[in-house]
Amino acid sequence: MNTIGSSGSLVAPEVWDGREMREALASRNISDIYKLLRKHGVSQRQIAAATGQSQSEVSEILKGRQVIAYDVLARIADGLGVPRGYMGLAYDGATAVRVADSDSGDSPAEEDETVKRRKFLSHAAAVAMGASVFGAEESGWAAASAQTPAPSRIGMADVQQIQAATKALRDLDYRYGGGTCRDAVVAQLHWAKQLLHASCTDQVQQRLFTSLADMHSLAGWTSFDMGLMDPARSHFGQALQFAKQANDDSLVANVLYRMGRVYLHYHQPNEALKLFQLGQIAAQDSGSSLTVAVMCANEGWAYGMLNLPDQVSKMLGRTRDEFARARLNEAPDWVRFFDENDLHAVTGSVHDALAEFDPERYAPMAVAETIKCNESYDVDMQRSHVFGLGMQATNHIRAGDVQEGIKVGRQALEIGAQVKSARVPDRLRPLQLEAAKHTTNSDARDFSEQVRKFRESRSI
Known part of the structure; x- marks a missing residue:
């Protein structure tokens, strides 16, 4: 009927x-x-x-x-x-505005995004440095307050519950992608922010600011993982403010690192570099060598995308020095992910970026580093494993070992099918393009088409 x-x-x-x-x-x-x-x-x-x-x-x-x-x-x-x-x-007003704006046709999307990047950088500088360095401070980050009843007085146990929820949701993000937990993070955050109105000791309030900053950072990261740029920016902006209220320089650096990674993903290394350099100031103030190592490594990645190998070499050298000095068991929770395995992964990413300009020199180096990290990934880090396998496969092909690239690439597709992340199809695009260059190799042509179909099925 x-x-x-x-x-x-x-x-x-x-x-x-x-x-x-x-x-x-x-x-x-x-x-x-x-x-x-x-x-x-x-x-x-x-x-x-x-x-x-x-x-x-x-x-x-x-x-x-x-x-x-x-x-x-x-x-x-x-x-x-x-x-x-x-x-x-x-529930997500910021996303609704973004959808409406993107459909309106009032101005080119590229111009809109450029303005938004500049506004966020201005906000980040104002929060991190205490002054508006790049223009007027953008202050419209706050979301509407939630309505669910909350306690009128809180103690450290209430804050620890927020921290436990953040850790559990972050573990889901690492394992299966932001699509499995973003809604839960946002919902939990709406409730947790109500605790700001409760009475508590100064010590509890400071820990609450830190916990809310970390949860906002996770909300920003999972939003980014699902391709939601405006909500990501909003959450990262609020994370910066809470981290600054908590006087937590390491967490300020971490938020700036994550927003810089967003811009690296969208091939904006200049903007990413500015955020990493702001984060480096906070990292130095924090006294955490591991936090400094994270910032140095990602500055190196941005320099790699800009094809500045001398700067890359300096940053990677400093990364290794700071990492060697770091005491992992004393590092803040939000940077402990940066272990020996992640050091290999980001070093591979840096060489992968340089290999786009000089594959003969840098592709074998990217392969060597990504093999090390891929051998150590387990089921708790499936998204990172997909990214690592994709880079390894791409650089096998760049280095001339097409069959090995296809073999590793198929592993990436197999694991990628289990991950709910808008970044997965984006990060596999170079693999598709490299395989497609081998027009006389039927296996490579077929594999390129396989990657294209996979990306298409995961991108809508």
């Missing part, structure tokens, strides 16, 4: 309240949603027109192709006339 509704909607409003439909909406199972719409007489062409997708995309989704990107989910919900709350999309 065709139940196309009035006022231009595809179906009558009551269709969205059916049991099967509500279950599909709640789980964001777009494939099932489209199948149910088909049962109600809605054609693939009508779905495509309403959601802004091609008919071939709709067809692929009907066959089981997943949709995980927030922007696409929001566009589908709005296009079909689904109440956003049915899909758990209504």
Whole structure:
């Protein structure tokens, strides 16, 4: 039966309240949603027109192709006339603004993003240095306050609960990607921020500021992992403010490091370098050699992307020196991830960046470092393992060992299928392109197409 509704909607409003439909909406199972719409007489062409997708995309989704990107989910919900709350999309005002702005066509997206990067850098400088260095301070980071009741007085045990929740959610992010836990982080954060209104000792308040900074940092990181730039920026901005209120220089450095990594991912090494250099000041003030090592390593990565090998060499040398001085058991919790394995991983990333300009020299070096980290990754670090295998495979191919690159690359695809991260398809793009260069090698051509299909299935 065709139940196309009035006022231009595809179906009558009551269709969205059916049991099967509500279950599909709640789980964001777009494939099932489209199948149910088909049962109600809605054609693939009508779905495509309403959601802004091609008919071939709709067809692929009907066959089981997943949709995980927030922007696409929001566009589908709005296009079909689904109440956003049915899909758990209504809580994030910053994302809603971003979606609206990106659809408005008022100005080029590149210009918008440039302005946003500059505003965040201005905010970061103002918080980290106590003065607005690059322009007027941007202060609109605060999200709407939550309404869930909270205690009127808190102690250290309440703060420790926040820390435990953050650790558990961070472990999920490391293992399965931000898509498995971002909503939970944001929800937990809304509740935790209510504790700011409770009475407590000065010691508890300082620990609360630190805990909220760390949770905001995780919310920013998981937002970035799902491709949600504006919410990521908002959370990182608030994380900086709380870290500064807690007088925690190491955590200030960590937040700046993470935002710098966002810009590295989007191939903006100059902006990343500015944030890493700001973070380096805070890292030095913290007295933590491990924090300084993290900042040096990532400055080296930015210099690699800028093809400045002399600067890379200096930064990697300093990274190794600071790492050798660090006492891991005394380091702050949020930098203890940077162990021997991660040192190999970031060194491999630096050489991978340089290999884009000089593959003959740097690709073998990238392979050697990524092999070391990939041998040590376990199931708790699946996303990092995918990234490491992708880099190793790419540089095997750059170095001329195409078959080994294909073999390692297939491992990356196998593990990548288990990770809910918008970064995975982005980070595998170089592998696809390198394999495609070998036009006379049928295995390489087939593998490049396999990577392309994998990336396409994970990117929508």
